[in-house]
Amino acid sequence: MTAFGQKYEEYRAHFEAYLQSACKAMAFEPSVLTESMRYSLLSGGKRVRPVLFFAALEAFGMPYRGEEGLAFALECIHTYSLIHDDLPAMDDDDMRRGRPSNHKVFGEANAILAGDALLSYAFDLMLREAGRSARHLAAAQTLSKAAGAEGMVAGQSADLLYTGKNGGERELAFIYQNKTGRLMAAPVAMAADLAGKKRGAAEAFGLALGTLFQLTDDILDEVGESGALGKSVGKDAAEDKLTAVKIYGLEGAKTRAEACAEQCLALLRDMGTGHGFLHDLVAHLLKRDR
Amino acid sequence: MTAFGQKYEEYRAHFEAYLQSACKAMAFEPSVLTESMRYSLLSGGKRVRPVLFFAALEAFGMPYRGEEGLAFALECIHTYSLIHDDLPAMDDDDMRRGRPSNHKVFGEANAILAGDALLSYAFDLMLREAGRSARHLAAAQTLSKAAGAEGMVAGQSADLLYTGKNGGERELAFIYQNKTGRLMAAPVAMAADLAGKKRGAAEAFGLALGTLFQLTDDILDEVGESGALGKSVGKDAAEDKLTAVKIYGLEGAKTRAEACAEQCLALLRDMGTGHGFLHDLVAHLLKRDR
Numbered sequence: 001m002t003a004f005g006q007k008y009e010e011y012r013a014h015f016e017a018y019l020q021s022a023c024k025a026m027a028f029e030p031s032v033l034t035e036s037m038r039y040s041l042l043s044g045g046k047r048v049r050p051v052l053f054f055a056a057l058e059a060f061g062m063p064y065r066g067e068e069g070l071a072f073a074l075e076c077i078h079t080y081s082l083i084h085d086d087l088p089a090m091d092d093d094d095m096r097r098g099r100p101s102n103h104k105v106f107g108e109a110n111a112i113l114a115g116d117a118l119l120s121y122a123f124d125l126m127l128r129e130a131g132r133s134a135r136h137l138a139a140a141q142t143l144s145k146a147a148g149a150e151g152m153v154a155g156q157s158a159d160l161l162y163t164g165k166n167g168g169e170r171e172l173a174f175i176y177q178n179k180t181g182r183l184m185a186a187p188v189a190m191a192a193d194l195a196g197k198k199r200g201a202a203e204a205f206g207l208a209l210g211t212l213f214q215l216t217d218d219i220l221d222e223v224g225e226s227g228a229l230g231k232s233v234g235k236d237a238a239e240d241k242l243t244a245v246k247i248y249g250l251e252g253a254k255t256r257a258e259a260c261a262e263q264c265l266a267l268l269r270d271m272g273t274g275h276g277f278l279h280d281l282v283a284h285l286l287k288r289d290r
Numbered sequence: 291m292t293a294f295g296q297k298y299e300e301y302r303a304h305f306e307a308y309l310q311s312a313c314k315a316m317a318f319e320p321s322v323l324t325e326s327m328r329y330s331l332l333s334g335g336k337r338v339r340p341v342l343f344f345a346a347l348e349a350f351g352m353p354y355r356g357e358e359g360l361a362f363a364l365e366c367i368h369t370y371s372l373i374h375d376d377l378p379a380m381d382d383d384d385m386r387r388g389r390p391s392n393h394k395v396f397g398e399a400n401a402i403l404a405g406d407a408l409l410s411y412a413f414d415l416m417l418r419e420a421g422r423s424a425r426h427l428a429a430a431q432t433l434s435k436a437a438g439a440e441g442m443v444a445g446q447s448a449d450l451l452y453t454g455k456n457g458g459e460r461e462l463a464f465i466y467q468n469k470t471g472r473l474m475a476a477p478v479a480m481a482a483d484l485a486g487k488k489r490g491a492a493e494a495f496g497l498a499l500g501t502l503f504q505l506t507d508d509i510l511d512e513v514g515e516s517g518a519l520g521k522s523v524g525k526d527a528a529e530d531k532l533t534a535v536k537i538y539g540l541e542g543a544k545t546r547a548e549a550c551a552e553q554c555l556a557l558l559r560d561m562g563t564g565h566g567f568l569h570d571l572v573a574h575l576l577k578r579d580r
């Protein structure tokens with residue numbers, strides 16, 4: 001295993017242990033509510049956002065141990081978004097990470113509520129963390145903006161609205177930026193908040209990283225490999241969804257992914273963290289499509 | 291108009307003016323997101339929870355002007371819960387407050403997202419308010435607990451799970467307490483938080499008031515009048531839903547509503563606010579079923 005791989009695994013395993021223990025302690029009634037929340041939280045996944053949060057904290061010279069609460073909130077928000085996104089009225093995905101999606105196991109109504117409960121729970125954690133310090137409050141507010149109607153939900157809404165027929169470059173950029181980008185940028189910007197640093201470059205880096213992530217995902221979908229970081233594609237996704245490959249072609253998308261990776265690395269230099277884990281993460285994401 | 295009616299209207303109109311202005315300022319993209327959020331926020335309703343919050347603040351000797359942020363958060367949470375509750379997979383209600391429900395106008399996917407956006411927006415407001423003082427943070431945390439898997443969402447889940455066939459007195463009490471009670475108790479408990487008072491009696495009063503509200507709603511449904519405070523009944527509600535009238539009979543439910551009103555008044559005396567608007571509100575709710 002590379003040094004990058006070892007470090008990724010250290011962050012991931014630390015988060016996973018916390019998550020397992022937190023999920024074990026959950027005892028919401030009726031029990032179907034707890035079970036449906038746990039089912040999706042514990043469905044594996046690479047825990048990219050918590051890992052990114054921990055790595056960004058270390059990049060800013062901060063300890064990541066002790067900040068599991070906000071990492072958990074991040075993962076709850078990501079998980080709720082997948083549950084709702086998979087619903088028949090949305091992307092209509094029967095499978096997620098190699099297992100039946102939440103509504104296939106618990107039914108649509110329970111899946112809607114599992115998502116609502118996870119979103120509420122995330123904010124409950126964030127309000128708890130907000131009580132620790134002004135910096136924690138700022139970090140919670142950063143995550144809140146990224147998750148809601150100014151961020152991820154806006155991206156979901158645009159993703160529903162625009163297809164290959166009525167959307168172009170601008171709409172694709174909006175979807176990338178909001179649906180994926182904001183929740184990838186949040187952990188980096190939150191780390192900046194906790195470190196008392198300016199959010200600008202951190203947020204820009206996270207957004208670019210999110211775009212890189214989406215570009216390589218689109219490319220992998222096109223060349224027929226399953227997304228290495230756990231994405232699944234909806235039933236109608238191939239025909240209707242607005243993707244980079246549709247707009248720029250396969251080679252165009254690859255060129256853009258390379259430019260995006262360069263931009264990520266330049267932003268890391270601006271942040272004063274030109275080397276190390278985040279640098280390697282960019283290279284790792286770019287390599288996914290090769 | 292009675293003094294009670296005038297005061298109700300003062301609180302309601304103050305909130306409504308704030309809400310109208312806040313909704314006008316909303317400019318989330320894509321515009322369908324803003325429109326679907328606005329549609330349900332501005333669909334009328336008696337604004338019971340914001341009114342209760344303002345009234346409880348005054349009962350504790352606090353000004354209510356200046357606390358519109360938490361009132362708005364309350365209404366956003368209530369509104370999101372109605373949108374999701376009306377979905378075909380949930381209660382499958384085509385109408386809400388005399389207008390087509392959100393998903394009938396915007397489609398299911400947009401309605402799911404409108405709910406998600408409103409819930410996120412509520413917490414965004416709460417995190418903003420939490421920055422004002424430790425008491426505001428406490429109030430935001432109170433609302434968060436009431437809304438999530440330890441509160442309203444648990445009540446929704448139980449409401450789906452239990453019917454007249456598999457549920458009894460215990461299950462009905464759980465549904466009342468959580469689905470309706472917690473979001474009625476929250477404004478009173480939040481007012482106690484802001485006033486620096488103990489939450490105990492305030493929360494108990496709100497829970498009892500929520501139960502009274504549900505009991506009189508059930509009675510009104512049974513005797514065929516539409517819920518005076520804006521409730522609508524789902525397509526299958528009449529056959530399947532667990533209600534007080536099913537368990538206790540019409541007269542039994544009425545007796546319980548009276549006992550519940552007595553309990554409310556006793557709790558108000560414990561809170562040191564035996565007279566005034568909250569006292570009259572209890573009497574007003576009880577009278578609904580006569």
